[in-house]
Amino acid sequence: MPAAAEKPPLRIGLIGTGYMGKAHVFGYATAQRVLDLPLTPVLHTVADVTEELAAGAADTLGFSQWTLDWRTMIDDPEIDVIHVTTPNALHKEMSLAAIAAGKHVHCEKPLATSVADARAMTEAAEAAGVGTQVGFNYLCNPMMALAREMIAAGELGEVRGYRGLHCEDYMTDTEAPPNFRHEPAGGGALADIGSHALATAEYLLGPIAEVMGHCVTMIAERPDGEGGRRMMEVDDVGRAFVLFENGATGSIEGNWISTGRKMQHDFEVYGSRGALAFSQERFSELHFYSVDDAPARRGFRRIEAAPDHPPYGRFCPGAGHQLGFNDLKAIEIAGFADALAGKGPEPFNFRGGLRVQALVETIQQSSRERRWLPVVA
Amino acid sequence: MPAAAEKPPLRIGLIGTGYMGKAHVFGYATAQRVLDLPLTPVLHTVADVTEELAAGAADTLGFSQWTLDWRTMIDDPEIDVIHVTTPNALHKEMSLAAIAAGKHVHCEKPLATSVADARAMTEAAEAAGVGTQVGFNYLCNPMMALAREMIAAGELGEVRGYRGLHCEDYMTDTEAPPNFRHEPAGGGALADIGSHALATAEYLLGPIAEVMGHCVTMIAERPDGEGGRRMMEVDDVGRAFVLFENGATGSIEGNWISTGRKMQHDFEVYGSRGALAFSQERFSELHFYSVDDAPARRGFRRIEAAPDHPPYGRFCPGAGHQLGFNDLKAIEIAGFADALAGKGPEPFNFRGGLRVQALVETIQQSSRERRWLPVVA
Amino acid sequence: MPAAAEKPPLRIGLIGTGYMGKAHVFGYATAQRVLDLPLTPVLHTVADVTEELAAGAADTLGFSQWTLDWRTMIDDPEIDVIHVTTPNALHKEMSLAAIAAGKHVHCEKPLATSVADARAMTEAAEAAGVGTQVGFNYLCNPMMALAREMIAAGELGEVRGYRGLHCEDYMTDTEAPPNFRHEPAGGGALADIGSHALATAEYLLGPIAEVMGHCVTMIAERPDGEGGRRMMEVDDVGRAFVLFENGATGSIEGNWISTGRKMQHDFEVYGSRGALAFSQERFSELHFYSVDDAPARRGFRRIEAAPDHPPYGRFCPGAGHQLGFNDLKAIEIAGFADALAGKGPEPFNFRGGLRVQALVETIQQSSRERRWLPVVA
């Protein structure tokens, strides 16, 4: 017999077909089957700068249409949501155009290359009443949600100390040509990946009130792509001391020259009665220490992701089978779809992206001025 | 502009809507987007035993049709491939019917509840010339492929020793009601999960020639579901010594009462010049020791899954991001689709499933007879 | 002011100055200072086969006297205890002579090269009423004691399954010349190091009732030291299935060709309510899983050695500082000294050594006869 009627469609326009563009599509594919979306995603149109990219992506990813003109796509009344996965400098223009056309917008992180831009985008979206999302996918891990829940429930007691990292090695090679991530506006390790560490810190412990930054360019020059060298202005390492509003203190590091590290998005939280340790290198595990355990039996406990940790059980009924990175993207996208359908609160949105941008810029400014600064956002 | 023409369809009929049925659909969803299938999967019809299950699954999973009559579905000329994800005792009848109807068949493991049945199914499929697959998804891990490649390339030298496990704890609770896995025919820990350890052992080291088994029922009785108790005949633990044809020796354990273990599908391989250690608990890592390293610098090296280990790069361009369990299912299904489209060799098929069944039964018989037995398959 | 009077002396005669001889002296040095011995160890005489060895050891290790004639030393009335750390084949003659002279005897493991010899030594010692010890130092780890205590106290519930290993790689090299460990009488990996795995298994779970062995010579020939080759008769790998008297079942492996493994003396114990996992590679940790933890908070807990785990606190008042291998030897020796002074029960003694020898031989015989055998001891 025929299956029940389809759910309302969510017609998608995607700008950008690089890894993140693909990851959004993978996310929808998984979310639709695994997470029981309230809307049916429809891959409507994909835009990129060459026919090869755009038509190729339409074919491979399954979009019905492709275009070289993202503005036309944004104006297409048959499209409900625009996904912006282009280089950072383009986020603002594209997002504002989409908002002006009344579309919902999912924009990859960082939301913009400056706080001013991020604020303009956030205010435009809020004024227009469209739904927004910024892609901080690490936050979509069930173990991250568990950590937040445990902290909020007081399982660690009073939270006192924090260390957060996001370190990788993709800029270790001094001969690798620079890209948009090396542009002074919006570039650098702190903005690119330190931003994840900041988002996680506030996700877990709440707002950061003050920062002292230390942003360093370790590789002074890189190839300019034309046989010469180019001086680098952006940081390879961005460190910060942070004071949380709740009284806890901590440190943050974003670093893209950490040879050997592929995904060191790690944190440790210490409270008066317990502690948590997490590494994205093994992101299906959360390590928990509690002084409530019997004295001679205490130790960090390796909790493995399980159906007890929603929405893990939607993916798999058995504990310990492990989600993958793309599954986190699916959870992210499902949260957005739920919000668009009025089934849930908006997850990490433009205002969240603005907040992270403010943290990044305040740390950068603090580093330049060599003094502590309050975070205003 | 409209995207290129679709690829030829692969019209799917699914029998069974439990976890494994869902996992197949999740696998197709991911495979289609991520792995560039040569065929376009079409979720045609799903069958189960109640309208609630069948219609619900059609709705949730996205099948166009549902039915309570799997035989009719098998005869539908619009369907190309049948997925059998029902309890083990039904695999034979359904698969044989599908083969008789000229369909390709993907059957969940174990292929059958006896070697005789598995052989009949294998021979029928081979005579009919249809494509087959049995779901040994752990083998689809890029790190498993890496291990096999390293062993074959001689990176460990002459392979001498092996330990393989598949231990979980889902039958630890003595009050949990028994299910089809406790039926004397085809049941027990060795058949249910020890079979995975056996498949992995042969995948890595080649055929096992002789076995000595030790199958033990540790929980003598379980609830019968009607307020009474029922004596258990199947093993809770199945162990074996194994002699490989290549001269290596080793041991295997399948165990479903390993309290605390969720996914201990582990192996260690020792050769004359190196060793590998792997745990499914962290299945994106392979640990490698080589005597070719400088003496004071030797150690087990934690290799993280990366684009260097295909098809990881199709999922993600960055190392260390990690695949999930459902991604392994997608790789499994993509291998099948490739084979059906003539783009690759058939992966783990009915003959492979027969082989595993023969290993399981020989170990069980060896245990009963308390003596070494050759493996005949 | 002068310190209090010395405790009564324990005058030591040591036969053999290799690593184990040294380790005994290191053990006394540490035990005397750290563990508050009831007796004052006096390094009286050391014996070895050349003046260079014996006089050198006296000098380096601090013995007052040295000799080439161990028989004379054994007869010296000024000596209280004889330590036998010579090759295995000499243990019997030396121990029996020492017992006949009324000395206490600490003999390195294995106690003897046959059960018959071990029995003769045990019965002689018991008849003479002298104190004895056999050096199973892994058992002296506070974390091993903790594991035993937890099992005995029921923290794991009913114990069901066990896996024990002792794997190293010191015989991996096929060109390494054979030594006394390759002699048919008493040699092989099972006797040399598998014996440790057996001792640990019984220490934790109690007596083993039945075994099925699988002892394999993987390296058929080795250099004979004279430019030729010599066929090997002893096992490189010794495996066993074991049935414990308490109803649990398990497996054991001793293996000296495990490339990359330096100290894989590991065990895992699974009970109805919890589990333990231990590796000698990180012997200051014990990993504990308990179903008594809250469902979404369960996981293997890494308990670090601490003053809560006696006698750790004698070495160090702070948790997590770690004992070393030689500290285990100190604990072993302190247990012996306590027993000799009547301050405690005799720790692992000749009868324990006989028991392990019986396990080893029964497994070897079982392997030869390819059948299960009861353990008689």
Added chain:
Amino acid sequence: MPAAAEKPPLRIGLIGTGYMGKAHVFGYATAQRVLDLPLTPVLHTVADVTEELAAGAADTLGFSQWTLDWRTMIDDPEIDVIHVTTPNALHKEMSLAAIAAGKHVHCEKPLATSVADARAMTEAAEAAGVGTQVGFNYLCNPMMALAREMIAAGELGEVRGYRGLHCEDYMTDTEAPPNFRHEPAGGGALADIGSHALATAEYLLGPIAEVMGHCVTMIAERPDGEGGRRMMEVDDVGRAFVLFENGATGSIEGNWISTGRKMQHDFEVYGSRGALAFSQERFSELHFYSVDDAPARRGFRRIEAAPDHPPYGRFCPGAGHQLGFNDLKAIEIAGFADALAGKGPEPFNFRGGLRVQALVETIQQSSRERRWLPVVA
């Protein structure tokens, strides 16, 4: 036959019988037997403030004499070296007196409670020409020496980034009474244990040129021992950004309220061609990543301490057996004895202790003044 003549004596006077006093004696006991000292340690006299403590320690530890008057002991011409293991505030007076009496001095860390005092002590010792040592025992780990050697040999390429920690939890409990470590002069987590992290950082990478500190009192008041509360002035957490003279940058944290951490003296070093990661929690391991490994075979390699890493082989001829914390103390003391006998360079001495004190105070001052400061020492 009698053993060879004894080596010249090193007659020891110990002040303080707490854990560190004991650890020095344990260290001598082990060093004498294991490390072939050029001098024979003689436990001459021990001093403490009560007869119970002093006479008890003489008895337990094996000193010939005890006294309540440390000044008399220092003047005893029969004593060669004074070990100062008293609370920090007493280090200066005792060390200066010992130096004035022409004794060699081993003083526990921190050397003093101020840079001025440390400088006075250092200059007095250098003027008197006596040997000195400060107890930074973590540096005595063979794996620490290996790390330093690898960095110096360029195995990591150009060193760029560093993270160093020393975090424990012994001050987590807000109801624990304060002790001398809470005194404003010389107290706090940074001075107490952060100093270890600083010593390790400079041991590995060379001098730190500039620091930015962040020292925080998280527990504002603690019991005063008389039923009331007392405001705390010292830091519970001391963090710093650090610039090394070699161009690398990094961060340091000392923290004594890290619930669950017993010995988190950890570091990570990142260079252009490799990286190292180390944790004192598993201090017999060093993890090494090298881009010289084949691309698909790279990973952090767990190097286990072995005879390849001197002086490990003096303790044990087999790799992976593990040293203990007290063994590190033995290595420390052997280095001192070698220097006193003219057989080796002076290890971590008063000038080193002064250097660490300068780092601590500069970080504290930087934190108070909220600005970067150069390190002058």
